Amino acid sequence: MDDAILITLSGPATLAEAPRLRDELRDGLRVGRNVRIDLEASGPWDLIGLQLLVATAASADRDGTSVRFVKVPEDCLSIADRAGLRLWIDARREPTVPERTRPETPCLDT
Amino acid sequence: MSVNDRFLTMFFEEARELLQTLESGLMDLEARQGERAHLDKTFRAAHSLKGAAGMVGLKAIGDFTHGVEALLDKIRAGELAVSSDLIGLLLAARDQLAGSVEAAAASQSFSFDERLRTRIDRRLRGEPDDQAGPSPSNPTKSPPPAEGPDSSFEPILKRYRLRFQPRRDLLRKGISPLDVLDELRRLGTATISPEIDQVPPLEELEPRECRLAWSIDLETTTDPLPLEEIHFLLGDRDQIAVKSTDPNQGESADSASRSISPPEATARAETVRIRVDAEQLDQMVGLAGELAVLTDSLQELGGLPWAGRWAGALESLGTVGRQLRDMALELRMVPVEDLFARFPRMVRDLAERSEKQIVLRLEGEETRLDRAIVDRLAEPMVHLIRNAIDHGLEPPDRREAEGKPRAGRITIRAGHEGDRVSLLIEDDGRGLDRAKIVRKGIAAGLIPPETSDDDPRAVNLIFEPGFSTRDSVSELSGRGVGLDVVRDTIRSLRGSISVESEKGRGTTFRLHLPLTLALIDGLLIETGGERYVIPLSQVEECVALESTEVAFSKNRHCLTVRGELIPVVPLRKFFKVEGPEPARQELLLTRRAGRRVGVAVETLVGRVSTVIQPLDEDCSGRGRFSGATILADGSVSLILDLAAVVSETRRTEQRKSAAHR
Numbered sequence: 008m009d010d011a012i013l014i015t016l017s018g019p020a021t022l023a024e025a026p027r028l029r030d031e032l033r034d035g036l037r038v039g040r041n042v043r044i045d046l047e048a049s050g051p052w053d054l055i056g057l058q059l060l061v062a063t064a065a066s067a068d069r070d071g072t073s074v075r076f077v078k079v080p081e082d083c084l085s086i087a088d089r090a091g092l093r094l095w096i097d098a099r100r101e102p103t104v105p106e107r108t109r110p111e112t113p114c115l116d117t
Numbered sequence: 118m119s120v121n122d123r124f125l126t127m128f129f130e131e132a133r134e135l136l137q138t139l140e141s142g143l144m145d146l147e148a149r150q151g152e153r154a155h156l157d158k159t160f161r162a163a164h165s166l167k168g169a170a171g172m173v174g175l176k177a178i179g180d181f182t183h184g185v186e187a188l189l190d191k192i193r194a195g196e197l198a199v200s201s202d203l204i205g206l207l208l209a210a211r212d213q214l215a216g217s218v219e220a221a222a223a224s225q226s227f228s229f230d231e232r233l234r235t236r237i238d239r240r241l242r243g244e245p246d247d248q249a250g251p252s253p254s255n256p257t258k259s260p261p262p263a264e265g266p267d268s269s270f271e272p273i274l275k276r277y278r279l280r281f282q283p284r285r286d287l288l289r290k291g292i293s294p295l296d297v298l299d300e301l302r303r304l305g306t307a308t309i310s311p312e313i314d315q316v317p318p319l320e321e322l323e324p325r326e327c328r329l330a331w332s333i334d335l336e337t338t339t340d341p342l343p344l345e346e347i348h349f350l351l352g353d354r355d356q357i358a359v360k361s362t363d364p365n366q367g368e369s370a371d372s373a374s375r376s377i378s379p380p381e382a383t384a385r386a387e388t389v390r391i392r393v394d395a396e397q398l399d400q401m402v403g404l405a406g407e408l409a410v411l412t413d414s415l416q417e418l419g420g421l422p423w424a425g426r427w428a429g430a431l432e433s434l435g436t437v438g439r440q441l442r443d444m445a446l447e448l449r450m451v452p453v454e455d456l457f458a459r460f461p462r463m464v465r466d467l468a469e470r471s472e473k474q475i476v477l478r479l480e481g482e483e484t485r486l487d488r489a490i491v492d493r494l495a496e497p498m499v500h501l502i503r504n505a506i507d508h509g510l511e512p513p514d515r516r517e518a519e520g521k522p523r524a525g526r527i528t529i530r531a532g533h534e535g536d537r538v539s540l541l542i543e544d545d546g547r548g549l550d551r552a553k554i555v556r557k558g559i560a561a562g563l564i565p566p567e568t569s570d571d572d573p574r575a576v577n578l579i580f581e582p583g584f585s586t587r588d589s590v591s592e593l594s595g596r597g598v599g600l601d602v603v604r605d606t607i608r609s610l611r612g613s614i615s616v617e618s619e620k621g622r623g624t625t626f627r628l629h630l631p632l633t634l635a636l637i638d639g640l641l642i643e644t645g646g647e648r649y650v651i652p653l654s655q656v657e658e659c660v661a662l663e664s665t666e667v668a669f670s671k672n673r674h675c676l677t678v679r680g681e682l683i684p685v686v687p688l689r690k691f692f693k694v695e696g697p698e699p700a701r702q703e704l705l706l707t708r709r710a711g712r713r714v715g716v717a718v719e720t721l722v723g724r725v726s727t728v729i730q731p732l733d734e735d736c737s738g739r740g741r742f743s744g745a746t747i748l749a750d751g752s753v754s755l756i757l758d759l760a761a762v763v764s765e766t767r768r769t770e771q772r773k774s775a776a777h778r
Contacts, residue, residue, distance in 0.1 A: 022288055022289070022325055025324035025325050026325070028324070029319055029322060029324040032319055033319045033320060036319070053288075053293070054288065054293060054294060054295055054327065054329070055288055055324070055325060055327070058316055058322075058327070058328065059319070059322075059324065061313050061316045061329070062316050062317065062318060062319045062322045062328075063319055064313075065313075065314075065317065065319070066318035066319045066320065069318055086295070089298060089299060090294075090295060090298065090309075090311060090329070090331075091298070091309035091311045091331060092311050092313075095311070095313060
């Protein structure tokens with residue numbers, strides 16, 4: 008079993024897609040102990056989609072697996088806000104790293 | 118019906134009730150300016166309508182309601198003065214909303230009056246309403262309403278702890294718990310804590326079920342907590358539990374132990390109500406009535422020698438059957454308050470249009486009456502009130518000149534009189550002009566030329582078809598259409614109407630109605646081998662026919678009863694029964710157009726009290742019969758409408774006499 012794995016979710020994270028997403032997440036958790044879930048390509052979101060993330064965390068906690076959410080879209084965060092789950096998701100997501108910019112070359116007085 | 122259709126239907130029912138609450142609240146707003154609870158209730162009606170409209174996707178209705186809600190909120194905050202103009206504006210907006218709701222219910226489009234929207238916006242911005250009437254004498258901002266007797270207003274902060282556990286299939290029904298949480302946030306300051314431990318691991322999760330639950334701490338000045346909208350959205354009251362906590366004591370063990378969860382509180386404070394289909398209810402009343410008759414008819418078995426241990430059970434069955442019937446009948450009863458609620462607005466509008474000042478008094482609104490009667494009473498009562506305003510009440514100057522208060526008075530009173538309900542519509546206007554009624558009656562050939570003005574029968578002419586004393590037609594009434602229809606409607610409800618009037622003092626219409634249309638007190642009669650039930654309310658007197666004297670008048674079969682010549686309808690002839698007439702018959706005396714008419718029947722079997730079963734729409738001879746009933750022996754009997762029998766006979770006679778001419 009690989010120690011680290013990245014699961015990429017794409018498409019709607021809604022009631023209609025919930026069975027498919029549940030299976031993808033469950034299968035992903037089986038193959039890694041350090042799981043990162045990339046949500047950038049996912050959406051739209053609804054409460055059922057968000058509940059799947061909570062269930063994923065519950066599975067991971069039970070198995071001693073680490074789960075982090077990566078690139079959580081605004082749509083998902085907005086649902087989390089309304090559901091009172093914003094703090095919960097913030098605690099489990101990797102901070103979005105701003106695009107690296109070239110540091111300015113310090114000017115030295117000569 | 119799809120889930121969406123069901124929610125829309127629920128919305129329309131709810132919206133109509135909310136609009137009624139809004140209207141009655143607005144009507145009383147001026148008079149009850151100091152009452153915070155009244156203002157809150159009116160505000161909540163607008164708020165709930167806005168929320169409910171949004172939840173079923175009727176955004177335009179929600180948006181327009183927002184303006185009404187915002188105006189009421191400004192009044193609550195003391196930023197806007199209550200004035201007649203403002204109430205007029207709010208009522209006009211309410212009417213727009215009522216129109217839009219009905220249009221949506223009929224799947225029709227509706228355009229809101231943009232001028233009205235602009236007027237609301239101007240008021241919200243604190244600008245003068247350019248289309249309003251003259252400014253009130255004291256246009257200063259009104260003080261915020263008081264909570265109670267103390268006029269200083271300070272909102273009381275209430276703290277509630279709620280637990281929201283959605284049904285697992287809620288999302289599949291298209292309802293989002295997020296909407297519920299949003300709605301709770303609107304009520305005050307809400308701290309929402311999801312209970313994530315309720316969500317099982319992925320393997321145990323049925324992915325389309327909602328397993329999340331929430332605890333919500335809510336601080337609000339709204340009391341009581343208006344959860345109707347949320348219950349409406351959720352479709353039941355079971356998914357949200359509430360505990361109120363004392364804001365001063367926090368959640369000490371003591372205060373927690375005293376707190377009451379809402380289902381318990383609701384059970385103590387008010388009866389939980391559910392909506393039922395009126396048609397199903399009527400069917401249930403019919404079945405309960407049938408059961409009561411059948412169980413009654415089984416009682417004879419109890420006296421048989423072999424009945425033994427079943428005798429007690431039979432007796433209990435009879436008791437339960439009757440109780441079930443009575444309870445089912447009670448379910449049909451509604452307070453006349455629902456009917457009366459429309460009158461204040463109507464009187465206000467008509468007073469404005471006729472430039473009269475009117476004080477309306479409503480009494481006995483709690484009087485309960487069969488829903489079917491209440492539904493059909495609206496039209497005749499509206500007509501009588503319009504008549505009182507147009508024909509009865511004088512303009513303010515004239516009233517003043519006659520020593521009366523400038524404002525005319527209309528009183529509508531409901532009450533019980535024995536086993537019947539009486540409704541009175543009284544005005545203190547000019548009263549009926551008997552001389553004019555008699556003059557017009559003579560001219561129309563309705564009364565003999567020698568009739569005097571004080572003939573007590575003269576006032577009843579106002580119930581004759583096409584009779585009107587008005588020389589001109591006004592917007593409100595005077596088209597000679599109406600009071601005959603009013604009388605016919607009341608009669609069709611097995612009721613009666615009478616009028617009393619005194620010149621210069623006013624007019625009073627009295628309506629007497631049965632408590633229910635489902636139950637009938639009747640006379641069981643037999644003619645031509647068939648048994649019929651005749652409503653007792655239609656029979657004034659029974660006379661044995663052998664003691665009367667046969668006569669003919671204008672080719673009509675007549676009898677003299679105690680010196681009075683009365684036209685007679687022989688029921689045998691009506692039903693074309695052949696064979697010799699029995700030696701003795703019974704004459705049932707009824708009344709048509711104010712005059713006594715007799716209906717001759719063969720045998721009077723006795724009195725019955727029973728539940729009416731409606732007839733099918735396509736039943737032949739339906740006009741003659743008002744329903745059917747099951748008799749104690751299990752046989753079915755038709756309920757004969759004496760008024761219809763007399764009218765049909767009269768029409769036949771008129772046709773025959775026209776053919777002979």
